[in-house]
Amino acid sequence: MTTLSPSTVPAIQIDGVSKTYGATKALQDVSVSILPGQVHGLIGRNGAGKSTLLRMITGLEQPDTGSLQFFGEPAPAASDPKAWQHQVACVYQRPSVFANLSVAENLFAGRLPTDGVKVSWRRMQSEAERILAAWNIQLNPRTLLADAPIEERQMLTIAKALEAGSRIVLLDEPTVQLEGAAIRRLFDKVQELQQSGVTFVFVSHFLREVTAICDSATVLRDGKLLWSRTGDDIRSDDLVEALLAGQEQQRHRADTKSISLAGVPALSLKGVGDKAGAFTDISFDVAPGELVAIGGSGGSGKYSVGEVVAGLRKASGGEVLVDGEPLVTGTVKTSQRAGIGFVPADRHRDGYVPQLSVAENMTMGIMDQIAPAGVFSPKRRTAISRELIQDVALVPPNPSLAVSGLSGGNQQKVVLARALARKPRVLVLISPTAGVDIAAKDAIYALMLRALADGVAVLLISDDVEELLVSSRVLIMREGRIAAELSEPIEEDIVRAIEGLE
Amino acid sequence: MTNTTATAPASGKAPRPGAPKNRALGAVVQNVRELSVLPGLAIVIVVGALVSPAFLSAANLTLILRQSAELGIVVIGLTFILLTGKLDISLESTVGLAPMVAAWLVIPAAVGGLGSDIDPLLAILITLVIGAGIGLFNGFMVVKVKLDPFIVTLAMLILLRGITLGISQGKTLAGLPEAFRYIGSARWAGIPAAIWVTAILFVIAGLVLRYTSWGRALYAIGGNADAAKAAGIRVDFVLITAFVAASTLAAFAGLMLAGRLASVTSGMGENMIFSALAAAVIGGVQLTGGQGRIIGALMGVLLLGTLTNVLTLAGVPTFWINAVYGAVILIALLVGRFGAKPGLR
Numbered sequence: 001m002t003t004l005s006p007s008t009v010p011a012i013q014i015d016g017v018s019k020t021y022g023a024t025k026a027l028q029d030v031s032v033s034i035l036p037g038q039v040h041g042l043i044g045r046n047g048a049g050k051s052t053l054l055r056m057i058t059g060l061e062q063p064d065t066g067s068l069q070f071f072g073e074p075a076p077a078a079s080d081p082k083a084w085q086h087q088v089a090c091v092y093q094r095p096s097v098f099a100n101l102s103v104a105e106n107l108f109a110g111r112l113p114t115d116g117v118k119v120s121w122r123r124m125q126s127e128a129e130r131i132l133a134a135w136n137i138q139l140n141p142r143t144l145l146a147d148a149p150i151e152e153r154q155m156l157t158i159a160k161a162l163e164a165g166s167r168i169v170l171l172d173e174p175t176v177q178l179e180g181a182a183i184r185r186l187f188d189k190v191q192e193l194q195q196s197g198v199t200f201v202f203v204s205h206f207l208r209e210v211t212a213i214c215d216s217a218t219v220l221r222d223g224k225l226l227w228s229r230t231g232d233d234i235r236s237d238d239l240v241e242a243l244l245a246g247q248e249q250q251r252h253r254a255d256t257k258s259i260s261l262a263g264v265p266a267l268s269l270k271g272v273g274d275k276a277g278a279f280t281d282i283s284f285d286v287a288p289g290e291l292v293a294i295g296g297s298g299g300s301g302k303y304s305v306g307e308v309v310a311g312l313r314k315a316s317g318g319e320v321l322v323d324g325e326p327l328v329t330g331t332v333k334t335s336q337r338a339g340i341g342f343v344p345a346d347r348h349r350d351g352y353v354p355q356l357s358v359a360e361n362m363t364m365g366i367m368d369q370i371a372p373a374g375v376f377s378p379k380r381r382t383a384i385s386r387e388l389i390q391d392v393a394l395v396p397p398n399p400s401l402a403v404s405g406l407s408g409g410n411q412q413k414v415v416l417a418r419a420l421a422r423k424p425r426v427l428v429l430i431s432p433t434a435g436v437d438i439a440a441k442d443a444i445y446a447l448m449l450r451a452l453a454d455g456v457a458v459l460l461i462s463d464d465v466e467e468l469l470v471s472s473r474v475l476i477m478r479e480g481r482i483a484a485e486l487s488e489p490i491e492e493d494i495v496r497a498i499e500g501l502e
Numbered sequence: 503m504t505n506t507t508a509t510a511p512a513s514g515k516a517p518r519p520g521a522p523k524n525r526a527l528g529a530v531v532q533n534v535r536e537l538s539v540l541p542g543l544a545i546v547i548v549v550g551a552l553v554s555p556a557f558l559s560a561a562n563l564t565l566i567l568r569q570s571a572e573l574g575i576v577v578i579g580l581t582f583i584l585l586t587g588k589l590d591i592s593l594e595s596t597v598g599l600a601p602m603v604a605a606w607l608v609i610p611a612a613v614g615g616l617g618s619d620i621d622p623l624l625a626i627l628i629t630l631v632i633g634a635g636i637g638l639f640n641g642f643m644v645v646k647v648k649l650d651p652f653i654v655t656l657a658m659l660i661l662l663r664g665i666t667l668g669i670s671q672g673k674t675l676a677g678l679p680e681a682f683r684y685i686g687s688a689r690w691a692g693i694p695a696a697i698w699v700t701a702i703l704f705v706i707a708g709l710v711l712r713y714t715s716w717g718r719a720l721y722a723i724g725g726n727a728d729a730a731k732a733a734g735i736r737v738d739f740v741l742i743t744a745f746v747a748a749s750t751l752a753a754f755a756g757l758m759l760a761g762r763l764a765s766v767t768s769g770m771g772e773n774m775i776f777s778a779l780a781a782a783v784i785g786g787v788q789l790t791g792g793q794g795r796i797i798g799a800l801m802g803v804l805l806l807g808t809l810t811n812v813l814t815l816a817g818v819p820t821f822w823i824n825a826v827y828g829a830v831i832l833i834a835l836l837v838g839r840f841g842a843k844p845g846l847r
Contacts, residue, residue, distance in 0.1 A: 311734075333736060350731075351729055354726065355792055355793060361733075364722060364730070365733045365734040367718065367719075374715055374716055375715075376713060
């Protein structure tokens with residue numbers, strides 16, 4: 001045995017780890033080694049075993065066989081969560097913080113500084129100021145966390161973990177709730193920390209993010225290690241192939257150039273503003289069967305455009321026309337009756353009622369049709385939902401299952417089915433594939449393409465540049481206005497337009 | 503996942519002629535949460551039968567139902583509101599105020615009323631309108647002004663009680679007109695009309711919650727109000743109508759109570775809200791909204807009604823009755839908490 005220099009002792013060493021739940025082999029003989037100061041991508045479709053592996057690294061789960069080492073030392077005992085926290089911190093999609101407490105209290109939650117007996121607010125304040133300054137987090141320690149932007153909250157979680165002594169940070173899909181600019185800020189920070197020797201494990205659905213930030217990566221498939229590589233070997237094509245399980249990568253591009261724009265547009269905005277001021281003077285048309293995408297950074301007001309059309313927000317000034325008929329904005333029901341179907345940005349918040357059944361969620365927007373006099377037949381509702389389940393290929397195809405029991409991709413299919421239930425003339429989709437795996441993403445795009453083929457006009461609003469590329473016509477919004485209209489754009493065009501670079 | 507509340511409607515209705523018994527049995531088995539009340543109810547009944555031979559007599563059982571009727575009607579309304587995730591603790595003061603105002607209008611000035619000589623039927627209508635008005639106000643405050651339902655209805659509870667006391671000057675208003683007392687005192691087919699009416703209201707409430715878009719909207723709002731709104735449910739309207747329905751039912755319960763007592767007292771309905779909340783929660787209605795069924799709420803009401811009766815028959819000293827009552831509620835909640843499948847929560 002030669003003595004190893006400190007830099008070659010892996011920060012995380014996973015040796016032949018297996019885990020079985022009942023009949024499911026969640027992990028089989030997985031070995032991964034991650035060096036200190038690396039950003040290590042962890043990739044796999046839903047169910048590949050990513051979360052199980054993450055739970056093991058955070059000590060929430062013990063392997064059936066195999067072992068874990070941190071910096072050459074055996075992992076702490078399962079009974080010692082403090083010791084685990086000292087090694088590893090995890091940042092989830094939704095930062096685990098106390099929104100009702102101040103920034104300073106969040107930083108010191110669980111280890112409030114005291115003067116012997118009572119909490120020392122003064123010391124907490126000054127310590128918090130020091131930490132925030134060191135981390136370049138633009139927050140006042142007295143601010144309620146609820147009022148802080150989500151990426152600052154995530155930075156705060158990371159800062160807190162590192163201040164508490166962890167040298168390993170797990171980032172579990174940290175970008176899902178973030179907009180483009182915030183993602184870049186997060187990445188800058190991660191890279192800065194990486195320089196100072198912090199090790200990151202980065203889980204993401206976005207391959208571009210993985211190739212952008214990771215210098216090594218592991219791909220899991222069906223609980224097994226597919227490969228674990230370092231450096232340039234983690235090229236994007238390779239990753240995509242690894243994820244697709246040998247399938248051809250499907251490129252979606254809705255070719256709606258040839259759609260006749262001569263007739264009455266299915267959706268038309270003429271000089272529309274948002275009553276709450278999120279955008280002003282927006283004008284564009286979407287023809288039947290046409291796909292128009294809107295991109296833009298956070299605060300560009302792009303989501304609000306969709307929400308005005310869907311009736312969740314009120315317009316001020318201008319006119320929204322559906323099939324040439326003026327639409328009174330501000331009521332979802334009115335928009336629905338005019339022929340608008342809507343998939344909201346955050347499915348957990350606005351998309352579904354978790355404890356209610358698939359059938360009930362899918363038909364929630366058409367109760368006035370199923371029950372014109374307010375009374376309905378559950379049999380009829382189930383029949384309608386069975387059709388919708390077939391349309392969206394829901395798995396499992398069970399109308400009476402509670403939506404909370406479905407996977408993320410299938411929950412999103414339920415939301416999409418709800419939007420399709422009324423046979424809309426116009427579909428407004430906001431980030432419809434956020435946080436779903438590639439298979440579900442394909443299915444959702446296929447449904448969108450089918451709707452287009454049926455003559456439905458689609459307005460696709462997204463943060464994801466890859467998603468915008470699905471459309472051959474992309475509008476870019478900046479500061480509440482349409483700043484550019486791109487035809488057949490490539491990725492670079494879109495990024496430049498969003499950032500306002502000419 | 504076979505025990506979700508959502509599966510129950512599908513399998514609970516319209517059994518196939520082929521295997522009606524199995525279907526019905528399946529539906530019963532799926533209602534685990536509601537069933538968790540049954541052991542408690544059974545124990546109370548067994549204890550009751552042991553304690554007093556009079557317990558199982560038809561007259562005593564009728565008495566239990568009659569005395570539970572008003573609570574049952576309040577619980578129906580409260581369930582509507584709890585399902586949306588809101589709360590209305592002023593319901594018990596509506597039980598007191600609505601009939602008090604109506605009685606005050608019709609009773610001769612000589613016995614403390616206003617003696618306005620209006621038709622008693624009109625007075626009944628006024629009772630219900632007052633109830634609806636209180637509900638409208640509560641709903642408006644909660645939905646439009648966005649005040650916390652607990653605080654708003656706590657303030658209303660105190661205010662309405664105060665008004666009731668002010669109007670009556672603390673006196674009991676007796677000498678109610680016959681029409682006014684009818685629903686609370688009449689008998690249909692030998693059984694008090696109040697029991698019939700309450701039973702019918704429970705059936706209607708069960709159907710409304712299961713087969714109407716308004717009823718399902720209560721569940722959707724309680725489960726995720728934002729999603730309900732994005733799905734096109736008129737959340738504000740549904741919430742306000744839930745408050746109106748609950749307060750109108752409470753006013754009706756007050757009317758029945760007045761008919762039973764043949765008078766209106768200023769303390770009518772006092773502490774009723776605690777029993778109502780206990781009954782609903784024991785029956786599996788979640789305070790956080792979105793879950794629970796009217797059959798469970800009914801079971802909760804029956805448990806509390808039977809318990810009160812047994813405690814009286816058992817000769818528990820008056821001063822100790824509340825302590826025993828509270829302890830049994832606590833046990834019932836524990837049984838409900840640990841007896842139900844975790845997936846149902």
